[in-house]
Each structure stands twice: as C-alpha cells, then as structure tokens.
Amino acid sequence: MPHKLGNACSPVTSDCDLVGRIPVKNMATETSRKLYLEDLHIGQRFNSGSYRVDEERIKSFATEFDPQPFHLDHAAAQSTIFRGLAASGWHTAAIAMRLLVDGGLPLANGIIGLGGDLEWPNPTRPGDTLHVESEVIEIVPSRSRPNQGVVKVRSTTLNQDGQAVYVFTGKVLVFRRPG
Amino acid sequence: MPHKLGNACSPVTSDCDLVGRIPVKNMATETSRKLYLEDLHIGQRFNSGSYRVDEERIKSFATEFDPQPFHLDHAAAQSTIFRGLAASGWHTAAIAMRLLVDGGLPLANGIIGLGGDLEWPNPTRPGDTLHVESEVIEIVPSRSRPNQGVVKVRSTTLNQDGQAVYVFTGKVLVFRRPG
Numbered sequence: 586m587p588h589k590l591g592n593a594c595s596p597v598t599s600d601c602d603l604v605g606r607i608p609v610k611n612m613a614t615e616t617s618r619k620l621y622l623e624d625l626h627i628g629q630r631f632n633s634g635s636y637r638v639d640e641e642r643i644k645s646f647a648t649e650f651d652p653q654p655f656h657l658d659h660a661a662a663q664s665t666i667f668r669g670l671a672a673s674g675w676h677t678a679a680i681a682m683r684l685l686v687d688g689g690l691p692l693a694n695g696i697i698g699l700g701g702d703l704e705w706p707n708p709t710r711p712g713d714t715l716h717v718e719s720e721v722i723e724i725v726p727s728r729s730r731p732n733q734g735v736v737k738v739r740s741t742t743l744n745q746d747g748q749a750v751y752v753f754t755g756k757v758l759v760f761r762r763p764g
Numbered sequence: 765m766p767h768k769l770g771n772a773c774s775p776v777t778s779d780c781d782l783v784g785r786i787p788v789k790n791m792a793t794e795t796s797r798k799l800y801l802e803d804l805h806i807g808q809r810f811n812s813g814s815y816r817v818d819e820e821r822i823k824s825f826a827t828e829f830d831p832q833p834f835h836l837d838h839a840a841a842q843s844t845i846f847r848g849l850a851a852s853g854w855h856t857a858a859i860a861m862r863l864l865v866d867g868g869l870p871l872a873n874g875i876i877g878l879g880g881d882l883e884w885p886n887p888t889r890p891g892d893t894l895h896v897e898s899e900v901i902e903i904v905p906s907r908s909r910p911n912q913g914v915v916k917v918r919s920t921t922l923n924q925d926g927q928a929v930y931v932f933t934g935k936v937l938v939f940r941r942p943g
Contacts, residue, residue, distance in 0.1 A: 650858035652865055653874045666876060666937070674877055675861050679829035679854045686831055695832045697845060698853055700883030758845070
C-alpha cells in the first residue's frame with residue numbers, strides 16, 4: 586500500500602489544492618467507480634491518497650481557528666504537553682475530510698456526514714504525510730426512506746510512521762442507485 | 765443573552781482574525797478569570813462571543829478541505845439535500861473552536877481536546893451569526909497524575925435563530941492550579 590506525494594502542484598488539475606497550494610495525490614485503492622448504498626458491505630475498506638502537512642499552514646489555520654501557543658509557535662510549544670508545534674486537531678480533521686472527498690471514500694452522492702465520534706491519539710507535526718484508511722462498520726437502511734441509509738465508517742488518519750493521529754467514526758448518509 | 769458583532773476588524777487587536785478578517789466579538793459571560801480543574805463543577809455553563817460566517821470563506825474553506833458542490837456553489841447546492849449553500853461541517857467545527865478559545869471556555873492551560881462526539885443537526889448558512897453555549901457534564905480527576913483531570917464539556921453552537929448547527933461533547937484535559 587504505497588503512498589506517494591505529488592511533487593508538483595498544477596493549478597489546472599483537480600489534484601491541486603487551489604487555496605493552500607498543497608499537493609494532494611489521490612491514490613485510492615478502490616476503483617474510481619462511485620458507490621451507492623447497495624455497493625457497500627460491512628468490512629469494506631478504502632484507502633485515501635496522501636497529504637503533506639505544511640508548517641506555515643498549521644500556523645495560519647491555528648491563527649484563524651485555534652490560536653493557542655502549541656499550534657502557533659515552536660518555542661512556546663516546547664513547554665506545553667505537546668512538546669513541540671502540533672496542528673490543531675480541527676486542521677487534522679479537515680485534512681482527513683479532504684482525503685476522503687478526493688477518493689478516500691468514493692460515495693456517489695458525496696460525503697454527507699451526520700455526526701460521529703473522534704479522537705486524536707497523537708499530534709500531527711509539521712511535514713507529516715497523512716493518509717486515511719477507512720472501513721465500513723455498520724449499514725442501517727432507512728425504514729421511512731427506502732432510497733437511503735446511514736452507514737457508519739471508521740476512518741483512521743495515519744502519519745508516515747503508521748501512527749494514528751486522528752480516528753473518526755462517522756455516520757454518513759448514503760443513497761441507493763437511482764431507479 | 766445578547767450577542768453583538770464587532771462592526772470593524774482592526775488587525776492590531778486580539779478580537780480580529782488576522783487570516784480571515786472576520787470579526788470575532790468575545791462576550792463570554794464568565795469573567796475573564798482563567799479556570800483550573802478545582803474551579804470547575806458539573807452544570808457550570810459558559811457562553812462564547814459571536815462569529816459571523818462569511819460566504820466567501822465558506823467557499824474557500826470548502827475548496828481547500830471539503831470540495832463538494834453543496835459547500836461551493838449556490839446553484840449546485842439547490843438540488844442537493846442541503847437545498848442551498850451550506851458550510852462544511854468541519855468549518856463550523858473550526859469556528860466553534862475559535863469561539864471557545866476566545867473566551868467561550870476559559871481554561872487556564874488552554875483547550876486541549878482528547879476527543880469527543882459531534883453532530884450537525886442543521887446546516888450553517890452564509891451570513892449566519894454563531895455562538896457557543898457550553899456546559900460541564902463530567903469531571904474525572906486522574907488517578908495516576910494528581911495535577912490533572914479529564915472534563916467532559918457539551919458545547920452547542922447555535923445560529924441567530926437559536927437553532928443548533930453543531931453539538932460537540934468533548935473530553936478536555938484540565939490541570940490543577942500549580943503549587
């Protein structure tokens with residue numbers, strides 16, 4: 586299951602993040618076929634492409650959304666529980682979402698999250714390369730709306746050393762193939 | 765419990781978001797005193813300031829982290845389950861974090877989240893003004909580390925109509941007062 590980074594970021598390809606200029610390489614192991622409710626089964630697994638976490642983006646994300654010393658400044662972060670600069674957990678969560686949308690969870694109607702539970706077992710550090718491994722763990726067809734169901738997916742975001750930095754077990758609304 | 769928006773955003777005040785240029789007005793109801801573990805009790809409540817959600821920022825956040833039609837384009841969003849442009853749930857989560865850091869949850873050592881569960885009961889729309897109401901629901905002092913504990917806080921993010929758009933029940937690491 587190799588993961589490579591795109592080395593270049595062309596603004597005219599969909600691989601490229603137009604805001605952050607961070608290359609996102611989609612290497613999902615499933616085919617590019619988009620999946621409906623009836624295509625899913627418990628135990629089904631998906632792998633995302635990879636995403637390199639930029640130090641400046643860690644700081645600018647934190648400046649906007651989570652301005653705490655351990656997300657903003659190397660020196661200040663050293664004396665905190667993080668023992669060094671760490672990305673905001675919400676930054677990691679947002680990166681994981683990008684990896685899922687870019688093929689890590691190829692649902693035909695997109696990824697419509699209803700909620701879920703999450704944890705951050707390890708910090709995300711500057712320069713980390715993340716990818717997401719997902720598994721379908723529950724499928725509940727709707728009784729009242731026969732064309733849809735709620736699927737529980739556990740998505741584990743791992744760094745280049747195989748350490749989990751973020752685990753999100755989310756409930757996703759999934760539709761059946763139209764008529 | 766009135767919530768007002770700052771009308772101007774000066775880059776030299778801490779009220780101002782230096783990246784997004786979105787005014788954040790801190791009107792936390794607790795005093796500005798920062799709290800340690802022994803200052804917390806179950807049922808304790810906190811209110812954040814307010815934050816106006818900018819339409820262009822909804823789109824640029826989604827372009828970077830959650831590029832799906834219902835977060836990017838009004839017309840495309842109309843035919844989706846959202847029936848109009850909606851912020852990424854991770855954008856709403858990040859805004860809620862900013863409101864907590866800016867006085868909505870005044871913990872002395874900052875807000876160090878270990879995990880939690882979340883849901884998005886309603887979409888966040890362009891122009892919405894959000895605030896966060898938090899309540900301490902559990903306090904578990906550490907047995908092995910007497911200077912810290914884990915506190916469970918339920919934080920409900922509401923729009924200007926009092927609708928909950930995001931509920932996060934998070935476990936936060938909190939320290940005792942030193943010495």
